[in-house]
Amino acid sequence: MGILAWTWILVGITFALYIGIAIWARAGSSKEFYVAGGGVPPILNGMATAADWMSAASFISLAGIVSFTGYDGSVYLMGWTGGYVLLALLLAPYLRKFGKFTVPDFIGDRYYSNTARVVAVVAALIVSFTYVAGQMRGVGIVFSRYLEVDINTGVYIGMAIVLFYAVLGGMKGITYTQVAQYCVLIFAFMVPAIFISFQMTGNPIPQLGFGGTGEDGIYLLDKLDGLSQELGFHEYTSGNKSMIDVFAITTALMVGTAGLPHVIVRFFTVPKVKDARVSAGWALLFIAILYTTVPAVAVFARIKLIETVSNAEYAELPEWFGNWEKTGLLKFDDKNADGVVQYVADKEVNELTIDRDIMVLANPEIAQLPNWVVALVGAGGLAAALSTAAGLLLVIASSISHDLFKKIIKPDISEKGELLAARISAAIAVCIAGYFGINPPGFVAAVVALAFGLAAASFFPAILLGIFDKRMNKEGAISGMIVGLSLMFFYMAKYKLGWIGDMPDSSEWWFGISPEGFGTVAMIVNFVISIIVSRVTPAPPQDVQEIVEHIRIPSGAGEASSH
Amino acid sequence: MSKTDMKAYWKQNLGYLAILLSIWFLVSYVFGILLVNQLNTIKFAGFKLGFWFAQQGSMYVFVILIFVYVWLMNKLDKKYGVDE
Numbered sequence: 138m139g140i141l142a143w144t145w146i147l148v149g150i151t152f153a154l155y156i157g158i159a160i161w162a163r164a165g166s167s168k169e170f171y172v173a174g175g176g177v178p179p180i181l182n183g184m185a186t187a188a189d190w191m192s193a194a195s196f197i198s199l200a201g202i203v204s205f206t207g208y209d210g211s212v213y214l215m216g217w218t219g220g221y222v223l224l225a226l227l228l229a230p231y232l233r234k235f236g237k238f239t240v241p242d243f244i245g246d247r248y249y250s251n252t253a254r255v256v257a258v259v260a261a262l263i264v265s266f267t268y269v270a271g272q273m274r275g276v277g278i279v280f281s282r283y284l285e286v287d288i289n290t291g292v293y294i295g296m297a298i299v300l301f302y303a304v305l306g307g308m309k310g311i312t313y314t315q316v317a318q319y320c321v322l323i324f325a326f327m328v329p330a331i332f333i334s335f336q337m338t339g340n341p342i343p344q345l346g347f348g349g350t351g352e353d354g355i356y357l358l359d360k361l362d363g364l365s366q367e368l369g370f371h372e373y374t375s376g377n378k379s380m381i382d383v384f385a386i387t388t389a390l391m392v393g394t395a396g397l398p399h400v401i402v403r404f405f406t407v408p409k410v411k412d413a414r415v416s417a418g419w420a421l422l423f424i425a426i427l428y429t430t431v432p433a434v435a436v437f438a439r440i441k442l443i444e445t446v447s448n449a450e451y452a453e454l455p456e457w458f459g460n461w462e463k464t465g466l467l468k469f470d471d472k473n474a475d476g477v478v479q480y481v482a483d484k485e486v487n488e489l490t491i492d493r494d495i496m497v498l499a500n501p502e503i504a505q506l507p508n509w510v511v512a513l514v515g516a517g518g519l520a521a522a523l524s525t526a527a528g529l530l531l532v533i534a535s536s537i538s539h540d541l542f543k544k545i546i547k548p549d550i551s552e553k554g555e556l557l558a559a560r561i562s563a564a565i566a567v568c569i570a571g572y573f574g575i576n577p578p579g580f581v582a583a584v585v586a587l588a589f590g591l592a593a594a595s596f597f598p599a600i601l602l603g604i605f606d607k608r609m610n611k612e613g614a615i616s617g618m619i620v621g622l623s624l625m626f627f628y629m630a631k632y633k634l635g636w637i638g639d640m641p642d643s644s645e646w647w648f649g650i651s652p653e654g655f656g657t658v659a660m661i662v663n664f665v666i667s668i669i670v671s672r673v674t675p676a677p678p679q680d681v682q683e684i685v686e687h688i689r690i691p692s693g694a695g696e697a698s699s700h
Numbered sequence: 701m702s703k704t705d706m707k708a709y710w711k712q713n714l715g716y717l718a719i720l721l722s723i724w725f726l727v728s729y730v731f732g733i734l735l736v737n738q739l740n741t742i743k744f745a746g747f748k749l750g751f752w753f754a755q756q757g758s759m760y761v762f763v764i765l766i767f768v769y770v771w772l773m774n775k776l777d778k779k780y781g782v783d784e
Contacts, residue, residue, distance in 0.1 A: 208754060215728045221766065225766045344756060374751040414769065415767075421763050429760070690709070691784060692781075
């Protein structure tokens, strides 16, 4: 059976599964809609968090990024996992004890201010929308590459599926579909990785395999260092970025991860404080299974690719090369017309352009794995994109129906009315996300990477200080969030998007820190401003100080409530 | 829970956080970034040590840290009678 037939079968089965789960796990109340009724077992919540967290980018692009940047790719590996330590130790248990539905809920109540709530809602919407547009696009791209449909048709199909289970099931439906999606995506990622590791090193465990030796008895990493330098690239195991930039990007990603509303809200769904702690552990374990495999896949794929194409006769390249040339992910331009592929770092001489996504998408074909394994990658990519999109859409919907509608505009709305409002907001959010998936504004790709910087610059300090600094008041938190967000926006607009004057050269970066890492600076500024302002303005009222005492002790968490 | 108990409980919690977050910082920022070149002179199996910490070791330690924290806090909650 061909790859296309296998892909249709696997995608069909997994989609039927998601829809079945959604019908079984419909939300009956607003509490079920926002936090799945607060009754999700910690291990399942860990799986759902992992699927929520790992987006199309983690699944499809990450191995490629690491593959082409070597050591520099470590910022994503450490950044996107290390944040869970902060989350588990500093935020999740206390937010669960606080026992509300959303992040703006916490900010609004802890800082006894609707202004703070609105600032938090705006920040949550900006972060989630920039992120979700990329996911819908990802769904479209996977559809078009694997199922040979138009990208836009792919986006429509993706929208229909997400619409169905997010609107019907809310957080409850999303949680249980995410559990299924985690299983699909991890299976789809690990099977090819294990096959390839065994093929290249004789060791089926990729994490160990890439420290092993190939058939020629040379360590793979030494071989790759040698090959990279031979072709004029930097040595694989050392990087190009400056140490301070690596430091700043890693921090921005870690702190941003801990501050992303769609991740934090997952910890409101478990029954107890200790469940919130342990489910962060499970989540990271499930994430780490994929993330520790990524650098191994990166090395295997890079060596295979170089060995197959470098100085090979174009006419004699294997069939997959032509297949991926058709998609535009591989481009060969025979500059010196010798019929041989020159793949080198020097742009003048180099004849091969490789899209980084190919390292995961084409890897099974390059390694000549069976067709069903190739098809699995498509189903896995869809699971990763859909699960993240659904989680983000829920944050958007609850920000609107709960934080804005119920808390500010119409506090006397009935339970039924709120549930309806939540469903309508979810449906509208899907349509907006779909629109951006079909008509991506040019800057989306650039901005998605910066969503972390925005989260780091706004939420993380406000939440952390809200728990650990009893003296923190609304004046401090609000001014910190506004200054942090504005500073991040300014730096992004100037140094990443080139909206202010001419796009400056990277030598003009402040402290040598790239826009991707600037969230770290904006976060520090937020902390400093918050602390200074709070010390020169009145202390928070007594009842708020009591809330802080109360969330520091686990017992008596009770159920998440809207009151 | 009395005021003094509450203070002691919170202090112990902050103590755990300080130790665990120091390890978190050490394996990622120190071993994986600041000292990466020095550690890369040490090799085990096919890995340079600094590179290994940046792309493998730090992540294993992160997972362990969270579960250790869970275990410590469950014990602490019991000791002060605030477990659920």
